[in-house]
Amino acid sequence: MHTLGLLVATMTALSLALLLAVPPHREVSYGFQRNTTATTASIPISPVDGLPYTRRNIRFDSHGTSCDAWLYTPLSPEKPGEAGGSCGPNTSVGLIAQFPVVIMAHGLGAQKELGLHRFADAFARAGLAVMVFDYRTFGGSDGEPRHWASPRRHLDDWRAALRFVQSGGLGPEYDTQKVGLWGTSYAGGHVLVVASEQAPGSLAAVVSMIPHLDGVEASKASIRRRGLAASLRLLGVGIHDRLRAAASDLLQHTAAWLHAQPDAQSARQDAMPDQALTDGRNVSVVGRTEFQGLVSEAERRLRQVLLALLPPVGSWPVLEPAYIKLVGLEGELAVMQLSPDQLKAYFAKHPKEYEGGWRPVILSRFTLETSSYSPIKSVPRVTAPVLFISALRDQLCPAEQVRKAAELLPASSSSGGSSSSTGELVELDCTHFDAYLGEYLAAVTDSNVRFLRRHLQPPPADV
Numbered sequence: 245m246h247t248l249g250l251l252v253a254t255m256t257a258l259s260l261a262l263l264l265a266v267p268p269h270r271e272v273s274y275g276f277q278r279n280t281t282a283t284t285a286s287i288p289i290s291p292v293d294g295l296p297y298t299r300r301n302i303r304f305d306s307h308g309t310s311c312d313a314w315l316y317t318p319l320s321p322e323k324p325g326e327a328g329g330s331c332g333p334n335t336s337v338g339l340i341a342q343f344p345v346v347i348m349a350h351g352l353g354a355q356k357e358l359g360l361h362r363f364a365d366a367f368a369r370a371g372l373a374v375m376v377f378d379y380r381t382f383g384g385s386d387g388e389p390r391h392w393a394s395p396r397r398h399l400d401d402w403r404a405a406l407r408f409v410q411s412g413g414l415g416p417e418y419d420t421q422k423v424g425l426w427g428t429s430y431a432g433g434h435v436l437v438v439a440s441e442q443a444p445g446s447l448a449a450v451v452s453m454i455p456h457l458d459g460v461e462a463s464k465a466s467i468r469r470r471g472l473a474a475s476l477r478l479l480g481v482g483i484h485d486r487l488r489a490a491a492s493d494l495l496q497h498t499a500a501w502l503h504a505q506p507d508a509q510s511a512r513q514d515a516m517p518d519q520a521l522t523d524g525r526n527v528s529v530v531g532r533t534e535f536q537g538l539v540s541e542a543e544r545r546l547r548q549v550l551l552a553l554l555p556p557v558g559s560w561p562v563l564e565p566a567y568i569k570l571v572g573l574e575g576e577l578a579v580m581q582l583s584p585d586q587l588k589a590y591f592a593k594h595p596k597e598y599e600g601g602w603r604p605v606i607l608s609r610f611t612l613e614t615s616s617y618s619p620i621k622s623v624p625r626v627t628a629p630v631l632f633i634s635a636l637r638d639q640l641c642p643a644e645q646v647r648k649a650a651e652l653l654p655a656s657s658s659s660g661g662s663s664s665s666t667g668e669l670v671e672l673d674c675t676h677f678d679a680y681l682g683e684y685l686a687a688v689t690d691s692n693v694r695f696l697r698r699h700l701q702p703p704p705a706d707v
Contacts, residue, residue, distance in 0.1 A: 314375070348376040353570040436619045436622050
């Protein structure tokens with residue numbers, strides 16, 4: 245029955261292959277080739293660069309896939325009478341300075357060199373170590389297919405990064421008891437979900453910047469902006485990509501089955517003489533063995549027939565994953581539809597070259613997950629201090645939702661940004677992407693540094 249089911253599924257997959265290969269929309273693209281050429285973003289920062297910190301690339305594991313990260317480490321003050329100055333993150337003899345650690349990652353479809361250095365630079369200058377990582381399939385991290393944006397997968401990567409830091413993976417000079425999470429946009433929701441899972445006191449601070457909070461409300465707003473027809477088309481390309489992935493997996497499994505060799509157990513059974521015992525204890529065993537032998541022989545003959553009838557495996561259709569634009573103008577088939585000014589602001593923080601060959605596209609199957617992801621549900625369980633940053637003219641992550649999230653904390657602050665025991669709220673009069681630029685960036689980094697230093701910075705050592 246297993247063989248028959250596989251045969252039927254194979255025929256179905258082959259018959260659907262051509263249909264699945266037909267793009268449902270001209271703005272859907274297929275396949276993504278990773279570029280492993282090093283970029284300027286991957287160049288380490290050493291003491292000779294004249295900055296008060298170093299930066300090096302490190303890696304950690306997330307579900308069997310290697311994730312790439314930048315590790316910023318403040319330079320220790322030069323010891324009195326020490327010649328040559330500091331040569332590394334720690335220069336003290338017999339005493340290791342422990343730096344608090346901020347873990348950072350970017351938002352939807354983005355990676356670390358798309359503007360995060362500006363924040364990490366400010367934190368490292370303030371004496372905080374910073375680990376900025378790329379999600380699996382993005383930037384310098386491994387994983388295929390590329391640009392797989394998924395709330396579930398991203399949360400797993402955040403958990404893996406947190407475990408890595410808190411288990412001492414960075415080394416003895418980093419304080420595993422003083423760890424903070426920093427996320428922006430889509431990751432602004434991720435840090436809230438992960439923080440809600442931690443025991444009280446295990447996280448020192450959380451920064452949730454212009455966060456995505458409510459998938460249902462975001463989907464409703466998207467339908468209002470796009471209209472029903474365009475929204476259904478967006479959902480349709482997600483189904484299209486998911487079907488292609490399922491058919492591709494089935495074709496690969498079928499190819500492997502067609503070329504499979506009989507396992508050692510079957511070979512031994514075929515070679516054994518008939519030594520069946522006739523007592524009542526063994527008749528059923530002998531029957532099952534004979535039946536299994538018949539099934540194995542039937543499968544072998546079926547393979548031979550199919551290999552003769554079907555085209556060579558190498559000529560079977562390759563169903564590459566379907567990608568959709570991450571950002572686009574109004575009317576375009578894109579996850580985020582932006583005005584010309586917003587689109588310009590989006591790319592303004594980007595480098596001239598992208599690690600991994602980044603393009604503003606993500607797997608279309610993301611559209612099947614987004615409406616069910618609502619980090620705001622996790623906020624009441626967050627026990628760590630939280631700094632919320634919102635943009636009053638943000639159409640993607642509305643400020644009123646951020647206010648609501650701040651009110652769900654055990655204690656919150658007023659919209660003016662006054663401090664409370666567990667939360668603060670800072671509101672900026674700008675759009676979503678303006679918060680990464682100019683005067684708004686300066687205001688954000690200033691409030692971030694003050695908040696993080698207050699909750700992460702250890703008291704000065706006694707002299």
